[in-house]
Each structure stands twice: as structure tokens, then as C-alpha cells.
């Protein structure tokens with residue numbers, strides 16, 4: 001395939017090679033790391049950055065990818081005294097992989113064990129201690145912390161990294177942090193004023209009696225919270241937009257990048273980007289110098305199909321030229337397997353990493369010299385008229401393209417092959433549409449309500465979602481019973497449960513099976529289907545599958561895993577470690593993602609504890625799965641569909657034509673009426689996580705919705 005003239009990115013600034021490779025002694029390694037840190041563009045402005053943060057409570061920092069923002073700035077601030085009095089510097093990342101790997105790297109640079117001075121915290125995995133001062137975490141996790149500690153009182157500085165991604169969590173966090181920052185600086189001002197008053201009016205206060213003094217002291221509580229320093233950071237940020245949002249906040253630009261990355265574009269438009277990606281992988285492998293390749297694809301299916309084709313193509317090469325290994329990374333891959341991308345390829349081999357945008361920002365994958373970017377991404381999209389959310393494949397923004405190319409050039413000069421023409425690049429949107437403008441807002445609303453923000457429409461969003469989208473989600477939450485008719489939380493405590501997308505939908509319906517289903521659906525895919533073992537995986541899944549659908553299938557997995565756990569725990573010789581190992585083996589044999597299953601078990605026990613604390617009785621449907629399916633119908637009546645004569649389904653809420661996704665156990669079984677949890681749009685509209693129901697249950701169980709509309713329940 002022909003690539004056009006190379007184009008260097010501007011502001012390139014060569015720095016002596018700070019390559020780090022294995023095989024050094026501990027002291028040598030530390031010296032190398034120190035030398036590398038000094039070589040980063042950000043190192044020359046350490047003092048100035050610390051002063052900027054001292055002088056400004058709010059700061060926006062823009063700097064090229066790889067300039068050292070994520071790994072260095074927190075260390076500068078720690079050395080600059082921002083962790084006095086045991087306070088923490090928190091850095092949020094949109095993705096778990098980035099939070100974990102960057103924390104590991106910074107701990108290494110600080111010469112400490114992970115979890116001591118430097119740690120990370122992601123859902124269900126908290127590697128911090130009372131000694132931790134620099135804490136990397138996902139933006140979602142910080143939001144959850146705010147539910148329990150509304151002032152985020154343990155942090156002196158919060159850095160929102162990769163803010164250009166504008167994930168839904170980032171946008172909610174920005175509004176929230178703005179409020180917290182105002183509240184904390186107000187509380188300090190007030191407490192200073194009140195301290196002054198206290199000196200002159202102490203005697204008077206005493207006379208007014210104990211009650212008044214107590215309330216006075218409680219008002220002074222804010223004195224515990226010094227002003228919060230807030231830093232927004234990215235390589236590709238609309239600094240002006242952020243600055244305006246934060247009241248003309250100061251923005252600084254860190255000049256220079258560590259190594260140059262040359263961008264190449266195709267000379268002709270490409271019909272099939274997957275095909276183009278495979279051709280490019282082999283062009284690099286056969287014609288270019290050493291270095292690993294990182295290819296950005298849109299999802300697991302694409303990754304597995306490209307992986308299969310690369311393996312087939314390799315077989316056609318002479319044996320000596322077959323030294324190429326593929327390594328996939330996507331979010332539902334078990335984390336141990338995700339981490340394989342960081343392991344060097346066997347000696348003499350070249351590694352091709354096939355990744356979703358999980359590897360787009362913040363991560364440094366050693367050895368990557370080439371990036372292949374087809375320019376597409378899978379994104380959420382929301383139709384505020386129908387109220388249905390779906391996943392669609394769309395072109396990336398320029399900001400995403402720059403982030404992707406930035407994954408090369410971190411250890412030396414790199415190349416980025418964009419599988420589209422340069423003229424197409426110019427037409428891309430500068431930045432990604434914020435997720436908050438293209439998703440169902442039910443969870444955001446619940447989250448804001450739980451954080452004490454009652455007026456969601458009036459909330460200070462950086463970019464306000466449409467009024468229609470907010471109203472639609474408020475309506476949905478009311479219909480589901482999550483909000484009262486005054487739009488207050490029906491269960492203010494419930495939202496503090498582990499964040500699962502539809503946890504509150506079951507409020508009225510506590511059955512053991514519903515709790516299990518909620519937990520199992522709250523995690524990434526429970527089943528794991530490697531492409532090369534698709535048949536084996538399918539057979540394994542059939543052992544658990546239920547003719548009634550995916551929810552019951554998941555319950556079967558849950559039950560089987562509990563039975564297995566119980567059995568292996570009972571074997572007296574088994575230590576805890578041994579049982580864990582056995583469990584992992586069992587998962588592997590059954591093509592179950594062990595990490596997802598563990599998360600689901602944790603979520604289940606948390607929800608159960610919560611429900612019990614509320615004093616509610618948890619009934620079991622026992623083996624009466626009809627009762628369970630009725631519970632599902634009552635909860636998901638807004639996502640129901642009827643079979644049509646041609647075998648497709650029609651969603652009852654909006655008439656949309658949908659199809660059962662091939663991963664569902666009901667694929668090919670064609671039940672008359674179903675409820676579903678998820679809609680995915682690729683070339684077709686697919687629904688996933690489906691259960692068979694009786695259509696007559698709908699008007700019976702959700703009269704508030706179906707009685708008001710004249711639905712035709714005629715079955716074909």
C-alpha cells in the first residue's frame with residue numbers, strides 16, 4: 001500500500017536518547033531512570049511549574065505527548081511541599097490500565113514499593129496505604145470518593161489528566177471539583193473571619209450558652225480543608241474552553257516533545273480499513289527497521305479477526321520471516337492478559353499489539369516504534385427522542401489521532417501510519433464530542449442527586465447536555481422507581497453501592513436471583529471467547545446456557561462457581577492460595593473471565609449486605625424461574641421487543657428494528673417476546689443480554705407505561 005510523504009509534527013525537540021532496557025543492576029537502573037527523568041522536556045521547567053501551582057489554585061497544563069506530564073508533575077509537587085500535613089496528590093485517568101501502569105512506573109522512579117509513597121486505586125483494587133502521597137486513580141473512582149467525602153478533604157491537589165477525552169466521569173468531575181474548590185476556599189475565608197470574631201466575641205459566645213458555641217464550631221469545620229489546587233492536563237486540549245469554564249484560569253504550555261514521530265498518510269482512500277491495517281503491518285514487518293507495532297482497532301471482534309488473519313498471512317512467509325507475535329488488549333480481556341502487552345517479545349521477534357482505544361492515552365508500552373491508525377473508534381451514541389443508547393463506529397477526532405501517534409516516540413523516534421489521506425485528517429473534528437452529550441444520562445442524574453445536586457438541569461456542566469436528554473432520563477428514572485414524583489432519590493443510600501449501570505432498577509424487586517443478575521451484568525463480559533478456540537468456548541458456554549436467556553445463563557455460572565468454591569474450600573488440604581489457583585483453573589477450563597467473575601462475586605456480596613442493612617428481606621425464587629423472568633420484565637419493560645415475521649425484533653418503546661447478538665444464548669432460538677439490557681450498533685442494531693418473556697406480562701407489570709400507550713400485542 002502506498003503511503004505519501006512523511007510529515008513531521010511541529011515543535012519537535014530532540015533530546016539525547018534516554019532508553020531504558022532490561023539487564024541493568026539496581027544502581028545502574030536508578031541512574032538510568034534519573035538520567036531519563038532529567039531528559040524529559042518537562043524537567044527544565046520544574047521550578048516554574050511548582051511556582052505556578054503555588055500561585056494559582058486552578059491551572060491548565062498543555063504539553064506534548066511523552067513530555068512527562070503524567071509521571072513527573074506529581075513528583076514535582078510532592079517535592080515542592082504540597083503533601084504537608086499528610087495530604088495527597090490525586091491524579092485521575094480515564095482508564096484503569098493507565099492508572100495502574102503509570103503508578104508502577106512512578107513508584108519505580110521514586111524507588112519505593114508500589115502502594116507506599118506512590119499507589120493507585122481503581123474499582124476493587126486499592127493499592128495504597130497510609131503512607132501514600134501520590135495516588136493515581138480512575139476518574140470514576142474519585143467520583144465515588146466524593147460521595148463519601150464531599151470536600152475530598154484528604155487531597156491538597158487534584159490533577160485531572162487526559163481531560164481532552166471528556167469521558168462522562170471527567171465532565172461530572174469537572175463540575176463537581178469546581179464546586180468543591182469554591183466551597184473549600186470559602187470555608188477557609190469564613191473560618192479566618194470567624195477566628196477574628198472569635199477573639200473579640202469569645203466572652204459573648206460563652207454567655208450565649210453551649211448550644212450556640214457548638215453550632216459555631218460546626219460552622220468552622222471548613223478550617224480543616226485548605227484550598228484545593230486543581231490542575232487540568234492533556235496533550236491535546238482546548239485550553240481556551242477549559243480556561244473560560246474555570247473563570248479565566250491560567251493555562252501554561254510545556255514546550256517540546258521527547259522524540260519526533262513522523263506521520264504518514266495513504267495516497268488513496270482505503271475501502272476496507274481492516275485489510276489496510278493488515279497490509280501495513282506486513283509492510284512494516286518486511287520493510288522497516290526493528291521496533292514493535294501498535295495497531296488501533298475498534299473492538300474485540302475486529303481485534304480477533306485481524307489477529308486470525310495476521311496468523312494466516314504469516315504462514316505464507318518463509319519461516320525465517322515469520323518472527324512476528326500478536327498480542328491483543330481490550331477492556332474485557334482479563335487484566336493478567338492485558339498486562340502481556342508490556343512484556344517484551346521473544347528475542348528476535350517483533351510484537352504487534354492489537355488494541356482498542358484503551359491504549360490511546362497515558363500508557364507507555366516499551367518497544368513501540370510504529371503506530372498503525374485506521375482512524376476509527378467505537379463510541380456511545382444516544383438518541384434523546386427514542387431514549388435509546390447504542391455503540392457506533394465513527395472516525396476519531398484530531399485529538400485522538402495525536403494521542404495515538406504519541407504512543408510511538410516514547411523511547412526513541414517513531415512512525416505513525418494513518419490509514420487515510422492527509423486531506424481526511426484535516427477534515428476531522430478537533431476534539432471528541434464529550435460523552436455526556438451522547439449517552440443516556442440516568443446514571444449521571446443519579447450520581448449528581450446522590451452528591452446533593454438536586455437541580456440537575458441547572459448544574460454547571462462544562463457543556464450542558466440537551467434539556468430533552470435530561471428530561472428523558474428523569475422520566476425514565478421516575479418510571480423505574482429510582483426517583484420519587486418530586487424527582488428525589490427513592491433510595492439515597494442505594495447509589496453508594498458499587499457502580500453498576502442499572503443497580504437501582506431493582507428497588508422493588510429484591511430477589512436473590514435479581515441481585516445475582518445485577519452483579520453479573522455489572523462487570524465486563526463474564527464469558528471469554530478467544531478466536532482460535534471459539535468452538536471450545538461455545539461448547540463450554542452451552543453447559544451453563546438456559547433456554548430462557550442470558551440472565552439465567554449468568555445465574556447458572558454464578559451457582560456453578562459458588563459450588564466449585566465451596567467444594568474446594570472444604571477440601572481440608574487446600575490453602576486459600578490453592579483454592580484461588582483452582583478457581584482460576586476452573587474459569588480457564590470453562591472460558592470464564594476469572595477477574596470479571598471475582599468482581600461480580602464482590603459486587604453481589606456488597607449489594608446483599610446493603611439490602612440486608614436496609615432491613616429488607618431477600619426472597620429466593622428457588623427454582624421458579626418464571627417468577628424471576630417476571631421480575632426482569634417488571635424492571636426492563638422499557639427495553640422489550642417483539643419478534644417480527646422476518647425474524648428480526650421490534651423494540652416496543654420506539655419501534656426500532658433490532659437483532660439478537662450472536663453472543664446471546666437466544667441467538668437462533670427466536671422467542672416471541674424478549675427484554676434486553678444493551679443495544680450495540682455496528683452495521684446492524686444488535687441487542688445483548690436478553691431474556692424470553694410473555695408479552696402479556698408487560699401491561700400487567702408496567703401499567704404506568706403500557707396502559708397509557710396503545711401497543712399492539714398481536715403475535716405473528
Ligand SMILES: Nc1ncnc2c1ncn2[C@@H]1O[C@H](COP(=O)(O)OP(=O)(O)OP(=O)(O)O)[C@@H](O)[C@H]1O
Nearest residue numbers: 065066067068069070071072105235362364406410
Ligand atoms: N511504564 C513506563 N516504562 C518506560 N518508560 C516510561 C513508562 N512510563 C513513562 N515512561 C517514559 O516517560 C516519558 C514520559 O511519560 P509521561 O506519561 O509522563 O508523559 P505525558 O506527557 O504524560 O504523555 P501523555 O500525554 O502521552 O500521557 C515517556 O515518554 C517514556 O519515555
